[in-house]
Amino acid sequence: MNIIVCIKQILDPEIPPAKFKVDTVAKKVVCPEGIPLVVSPYDEQAVEAALRIKESRSDAKLTALTLGGAGAKDAIKHVLSMGVDEGIIVNDDAFEGSDAFGTAYILSKAIEKLGDYGLVLCGRQAADWDAGQVGPVLAEYLGIPVVTVAKEVAAVDGKVTVKQVLADGYRVLHMAMPALVTVSSEIGQARLPSGKGIVMAARKQVTVWSSQDLGCDPGRIGSGAARAELAELFVPSQDRKSEIITGKDVAEAAGNLAGVLRREGAI
Amino acid sequence: MDDHRGVLVVGELGQSRLATVTRELLGAGRRLADELGEPLGLLLIGDAVSGCDTEASALGVDTLYVAEGPHLAAYNGDVYMEIAGTVAGETAAAVILMGHTTAGREMGPRLAARLGGSLFTDCVDLALDAARWLVATRPVYGGNAMAGFVSKTLPQIATVRPKAMPETAACTGKNMSTVAVSTDSTLSRIELSEVVVEEAAGPRIEDAGVVVAVGAGVRQEDFGLVCDLAQVLGGAVGGTRLPYEEGWIPASSQIGQTGKMITPDLYVAVGISGAPQHMAGCTGAKRIVAINNDPEAHIFKMADYGIVADYKEALPVLIEKIREMTGA
Numbered sequence A: 001m002n003i004i005v006c007i008k009q010i011l012d013p014e015i016p017p018a019k020f021k022v023d024t025v026a027k028k029v030v031c032p033e034g035i036p037l038v039v040s041p042y043d044e045q046a047v048e049a050a051l052r053i054k055e056s057r058s059d060a061k062l063t064a065l066t067l068g069g070a071g072a073k074d075a076i077k078h079v080l081s082m083g084v085d086e087g088i089i090v091n092d093d094a095f096e097g098s099d100a101f102g103t104a105y106i107l108s109k110a111i112e113k114l115g116d117y118g119l120v121l122c123g124r125q126a127a128d129w130d131a132g133q134v135g136p137v138l139a140e141y142l143g144i145p146v147v148t149v150a151k152e153v154a155a156v157d158g159k160v161t162v163k164q165v166l167a168d169g170y171r172v173l174h175m176a177m178p179a180l181v182t183v184s185s186e187i188g189q190a191r192l193p194s195g196k197g198i199v200m201a202a203r204k205q206v207t208v209w210s211s212q213d214l215g216c217d218p219g220r221i222g223s224g225a226a227r228a229e230l231a232e233l234f235v236p237s238q239d240r241k242s243e244i245i246t247g248k249d250v251a252e253a254a255g256n257l258a259g260v261l262r263r264e265g266a267i
Numbered sequence B: 001m002d003d004h005r006g007v008l009v010v011g012e013l014g015q016s017r018l019a020t021v022t023r024e025l026l027g028a029g030r031r032l033a034d035e036l037g038e039p040l041g042l043l044l045i046g047d048a049v050s051g052c053d054t055e056a057s058a059l060g061v062d063t064l065y066v067a068e069g070p071h072l073a074a075y076n077g078d079v080y081m082e083i084a085g086t087v088a089g090e091t092a093a094a095v096i097l098m099g100h101t102t103a104g105r106e107m108g109p110r111l112a113a114r115l116g117g118s119l120f121t122d123c124v125d126l127a128l129d130a131a132r133w134l135v136a137t138r139p140v141y142g143g144n145a146m147a148g149f150v151s152k153t154l155p156q157i158a159t160v161r162p163k164a165m166p167e168t169a170a171c172t173g174k175n176m177s178t179v180a181v182s183t184d185s186t187l188s189r190i191e192l193s194e195v196v197v198e199e200a201a202g203p204r205i206e207d208a209g210v211v212v213a214v215g216a217g218v219r220q221e222d223f224g225l226v227c228d229l230a231q232v233l234g235g236a237v238g239g240t241r242l243p244y245e246e247g248w249i250p251a252s253s254q255i256g257q258t259g260k261m262i263t264p265d266l267y268v269a270v271g272i273s274g275a276p277q278h279m280a281g282c283t284g285a286k287r288i289v290a291i292n293n294d295p296e297a298h299i300f301k302m303a304d305y306g307i308v309a310d311y312k313e314a315l316p317v318l319i320e321k322i323r324e325m326t327g328a
């Protein structure tokens, strides 16, 4: 059974907030120098979910798929070193500026080209724009059922069983394959690449497909096909007091804090 | 613009009334509909939804679309999607709103894919520009930045973050009409077998007036101290990712981007550094208090009041003082 995991390379979401800068004119996030891009954490967790399925059934073959530019190979190598079997990059100047619908369309063409698959896994959202759109849109384009925000995914015989995170617990859902599932961090930490994995990954060839290879309709890709426009991007202002309460010792400071909160009617 | 008209809210049900997020959506929806000079519709899908019509009418709904049946009791992605897609298609709404909830997260993108519309997820503000296109504002980059998008395509679909917009006060009531929606085509490829409720003891963090949150700076053996503080404050206990991963708190008590978004009057962060993905869950708190032994910790910039101290020293005194003050 083939499992396809869609991964996106992004700015590390865990950089210190002080390093996060926005160019409000260009409406772009400024990548701080010397900070390498990473695979979006939820996508790493989708890879983790796929690897756990592979451990449970010997016929599972994992393919990572990414739409990306120059650094995409690093993202693919990273997940290959975690244990993914194959990597595919789709890259073309014509893809530049594609929105979630363009991206999902391109990914659907790549998945159709791959052919036979049982399960497609995505992250619940890419941890840069936090949209959470590509997964369910991709499922619609592929004509397969979808469940979002999973904390557990199992694939037994022809069925996928998903534990979907709810506000106050979870629910258990079943779908016939092929199906698409988006994975959340509740699945637990993704494994680190192993030494052996890194060696294996270095030897592997990564396939690159262009728009022409996929037979993409030019009207559905790139910035021209985008259904919305980014009008502004800014860092929200902080209007908190940021007052440090002190005292001659910790006990007094804690007492003063209680006093302030009491005076304000907070306690 | 073309023949798209009006605002359609895809609603959800709470306990024998409209869900809070749906009441919030109706506030935003009524405002947008008035600006457009077009009608506001509400779609309700469920087992028994007609009981909500008085409430819907009081919240300014012009047309209520009702899809009712025992097979609709629980949200099913495929079945609900079929109904929402049909109603959205037939009414040709220009703006379609739903909550950024389990259902909205799935239905929003799927509807946009089917109808060919634009899509904005997890919005905290909605407006119209001069040409009457939808302008959606939403947090991006884990809450580090805000982005404003302008739609270029109809219909315009937005999922709205719960608690980001105020509920509307009931108005005098409209002459609301009700339309029954056929629920015949209910083919589903998704089967629900079990719902498991996992909640922490005590008040829920999304309802509590006071929330005390535990972070990775607290040692497991001291978790009880944090609970004691919550107890004297009459509040709930939540936390960051690590306490959830370590099993001190259930998933439903994790606060942040992956966890919950909460809006208490008082939020006390103990041993928490203030990462954006965590703060994304509590920026709506009226007051934020931080206890951290690192004077450089980012949380102090995000807090109203802070004390720079080891929680082990600070918490027992704080608990004692609050007890004295409140008699708790």
Ligand SMILES: Cc1cc2nc3c(=O)[nH]c(=O)nc-3n(C[C@H](O)[C@H](O)[C@H](O)COP(=O)(O)OP(=O)(O)OC[C@H]3O[C@@H](n4cnc5c(N)ncnc54)[C@H](O)[C@@H]3O)c2cc1C
Pocket (backbone or CB within 6 Å): A013, A014, A041, A042, A127, B214, B215, B216, B217, B218, B239, B240, B241, B242, B254, B255, B256, B257, B258, B259, B260, B270, B271, B272, B273, B274, B275, B276, B277, B278, B281, B291, B292, B293, B294, B297, B309, B310, B311, B312
């Ligand atoms: C995509 C994504 C989504 C995420 N979603 C969430 C989410 O929903 N919720 C969430 O919480 N996190 C989330 N995270 C993780 C988040 O980025 C941070 O890593 C996490 O919030 C840090 O938790 P913390 O503040 O408890 O721990 P740390 O960052 O390790 O901070 C611990 C703090 O405790 C202080 N401390 C240590 N000892 C003491 C002491 N004795 N007394 C007082 N203070 C002490 C330290 O000074 C430090 O500031 C997400 C991350 C990513 C990438």
Ligand SMILES: Nc1ncnc2c1ncn2[C@@H]1O[C@H](COP(=O)(O)O)[C@@H](O)[C@H]1O
Pocket (backbone or CB within 6 Å): A006, A007, A008, A009, A040, A042, A043, A046, A065, A066, A067, A068, A100, A103, A107, A121, A122, A123, A124, A125, A126, A127, A129, A130, A131, A132, A133, A134, A135
């Ligand atoms: N450029 C991309 N290449 C491959 N997969 C992607 C890409 N963008 C988004 N995805 C997948 O879709 C998910 C949701 O992305 P988004 O809708 O952008 O939040 C991600 O977690 C990935 O699994």
